[in-house]
Amino acid sequence: MEPKVWREMGLNDEEYARIEELMGREPNFLEVGIFSVMWSEHCSYKTSKPILKKFPTEGPQVLQGPGENAGIVDIGDNLAVVFKMESHNHPSATEPYQGAATGVGGMLRDVFTMGARPVAVLNALRLGPLEEENNKFLFNGVVSGISGYGNSIGIPTVGGDVYFNSCYNGIPLVNAMAVGLLEHCHIAKGVATGVGNPVMVVGARTGRDGIHGATFASIELSEESEAKRSAVQAGDPFMEKLLMEACLELIHAGAVVGIQDMGAAGLTSSSSEMASRGNSGIEMDLSLVPRRESGMTPYELMLSESQERMLIVPKAGREKEVEEVFARWGLEATVVGKVTDDGILRLLEDGQVVAEIPAKALTDQAPVYHRLSREPGYYQELKNIELNDLELKANVEDVLLGLLANPTIAGKEWIYRQYDHQAGTNTMVVPGGDAGVLRVRGTNKGIAMTTDCNSRYVYLDPYIGGALAVVEAAQNVACVGARPLAVTDCLNFGNPENPEIFWQFEKACAGVAEACRVLETPVIGGNVSLYNETPARTVYPTPLIGMVGLLEDLKHVLSNQFHSEGEQIYLLGESEGELAGSEYLALFENLEAGALPELNLQEIKKRLDFLLELNCAGLLLAAHDVTEGGLAVALAEMTEKYGVTINFDTKNKLKTLFGERLGRIIISTSKDDALRIESQAKTAGISLHRLGESGGDRLRISVNQVMCLDIPLNKYRSVFEQTISKIMETDVGF
Amino acid sequence: MKIGIIRFPGSGEGDCLEAWRVVGEEPVLIWHQETSVEGFDLIVLPGGFSYGDYLRAGALACFSPIMSAVLRFAQRGGLVWGIGNGFQILTEGGLLPGAFLCNAQLRFLCSPQYLRVERNDLAFTNQYRTGQVIQIPINHGEGNYSISDDGYRQLEENNQIVLRYVTPEGEMSANGNPNGSRANIAGIVNREGNVFGMMPHPERVMEEIIGGVDGQGMFLSILKHRERRTQHGA
């Protein structure tokens, strides 16, 4: 075979040599194609594997850790939550609507393939600044795509996050997370076992869409990928809904031995992974695969990424039942092969063998790379930039209004009013809260969920920033009254073959791992997206964290708004933040630099436990974490209905009002409970500051008893609430 | 009360089912391939995305076998209630006048919405006051109600407009209109008063913990209506 062939498919010469060795012969074109997708970064994790090993993945709550289509966590009452996050960055860069839509579709399949009914979707978006038309176009398309897919399938989108930064110019990140619920007895897995059991393709027909999408997702975006545009696939949420109902019905009927969705690398990855997990082989006759287009070759059939398809191994003898269930939902189910005992993925066309590959060679014997790692020059340089002498650039009111009008901080209603966030009538905290909360029907419990990552922090200090992404997720979950349970991640980085990028990756993951360990939230699944770069730039390292938490008692759900006059307002944690990596610094000094405050995970853990303890005792009225924009912004966010009067005693006004430092939470309580909270904090050794009280219709902040801000609610709330909408509703519209 | 909820492929019948349970009823789900709705006191066409809302929202569902039965049921005076997508099916199927276009802003909208109850003499609204402003969320991409001038005149003349989008103060202005619907129409009834369609989703505001109880009035109205009918021996 010509080297050109495998090189074009994305394999290097050593990899090809390894394939020959594993096969014991020269592979044919189809076989090389199959190896190339299975050994792509997207499917094989060849670069990230050694790093991911360091994540804590165990805990008493974990029923299924990484390795399956999605992880599972126990929530008691014989129920479990299933969740997973995944990227659809590259497809979304080319076709934002379909890219985002099919991202949601793929996530949902990963969840119902485990036997769970999806109950919620979240989305994490990273885009270039909205001043640029192309970013507006991408933002608009991505949000419409998520809305279009999620809404029509009837699953609420209850949360997410979004940041705008020029590091994402032309390289949008679109990560979707899906969450499902199941009874323990219904857990299904992606395994093919039981020699002679049939293998069935169900759902949509196979077409030529997205061929080489998996490799496509792992190479840098360049002129070249422009030409591969047809590699984008389109979704059909209606079909997905039917597929979901049919699959769940079948799994619950006990007819299924193994089931897996066809995601990246469609039939190739689903069949080889199922065979490998089951220590079996699979034999399929590709001429039996139902198709949408004529003249498709085995290569195209194996590599197609047509959406809304699943591979099912039912119990032998129950094929008819499978067909009937699918027919009732208007879907096709076709036997295309069987499970064998020889560990080989054997493909036939009209009875002729066209490929024979040991399944394990595809899944377990992919090369593993220990990439070079080097600290980038920018790291020390930016860290050492002195920020302590900076003084407030403008008056407090102008700074606050400026920050609130920054799309990263401004309210996100323009996004989530396009998402059905109430389908299923279980949503107790809708988007706009610190985390989405759903009640769990039939119990008195709720589940909370969030996605988080400030990539500027990660850029400035990958270790601390990685840990902070987990901290932010945990504090968001805790702020709605839920105990953090577990994490799924989506690791978005640049080209790992660049040692400086690999250094970011390694350090950020170490930070994530450490935070997960201390906060007792094991990583139960995730996804890696590398090569997020163009010749012009690389994204900031963005290890997105999706977290789910458990609310033991629905009546303890907490809001991030003051709901009455006279609530006593306190701050848990340090009253001064730092300017390093802050929105203030970026906006008013045009600088993304500084040394992040030192990480104190143990202290933060203690604080979050304390918060949950107070809440369980019924002592809290509201809670909100302090993130971008610092304390002044956090207070502004909490005052939709009631104003506040606040005083800070501090030496540094700028750092106190606008400095950032994660792990801090604003809480409120009634007058009656205030003293109790103060004394409990003292006993527990938790730092607690009284800030002031709610009431009136103004935001009034003084520093050392000198008034520095006194502004009516409607003045700044309208800025907060309308900024994004104003930007997006001018001439995008169509 | 014997309530049937039609289940089309793609529809979100579950929310409606749970809403009825809140007021103590246990409806029956009717698969769209069935051909009879005999013996029911009320047929609900639920919200959601029947057939993915493809082609035009509600259009494909009209051809499900069950719809002929629903039509006959309505013609004989049976109560039919279409919510969201159900309303779209009723207009597509000719049970109610008018048609739906995509929202004026071209975007899907999920948000709380103020409505004014224009009539309370109906089976569906007797628990509200005329002129009462209630808050019920909308959730649609094609909720822009359109009707010819003639058609509109007839709606007015026959007093068929039941719900209108309004501002929190109850004003029927452009401000209160989320989707461009003609004359802020959010819900209408047929002349006979037994077929009711509305775009907002009362089934989503049945419990305080998920955002309010303003939707209960509709469900309780229907139960009240049924109770009165039974008392009068109908």
Next chain:
Amino acid sequence: MLKAKVTVTLKDSIVDPQGSAAERVLTSMKYPVESIRIGKYMEVILSENDKVKAEEIMHEICQKLLANPVMEDYSFELEG
């Protein structure tokens, strides 16, 4: 086998939110656009070879399903 090319347009009396939006975008970009109306275009392949019958069938499915007579007009052409 016959192919029908169908166009479905909104009746003149009905405002077209999509068309108006496209129009606004294009005029703001200084294109000499007076108005845009957006409808649908469909290609239907019929397993029917008789043109007369096919025409009848197409009228039927256009009236029943492909267009909504309350707000839309349709027209089609048959091709061998």
Next chain:
Amino acid sequence: MLKAKVTVTLKDSIVDPQGSAAERVLTSMKYPVESIRIGKYMEVILSENDKVKAEEIMHEICQKLLANPVMEDYSFELEG
């Protein structure tokens, strides 16, 4: 003033869920329908009388706005 009649169709390899759904409904009603593909039809009125210029403009706005080149093809006819 010129009128452009634009048809926008999905590229062959792209799934058309709308078309397939309509197709399934019609076949279940026993209409002799083999397949349906649904695209867009637009009428654009241009305040431009030069056909050559109009053609250029139409190509530009089709590529930029009216069609999505990643997934769709377009064609148009100009009428006086």
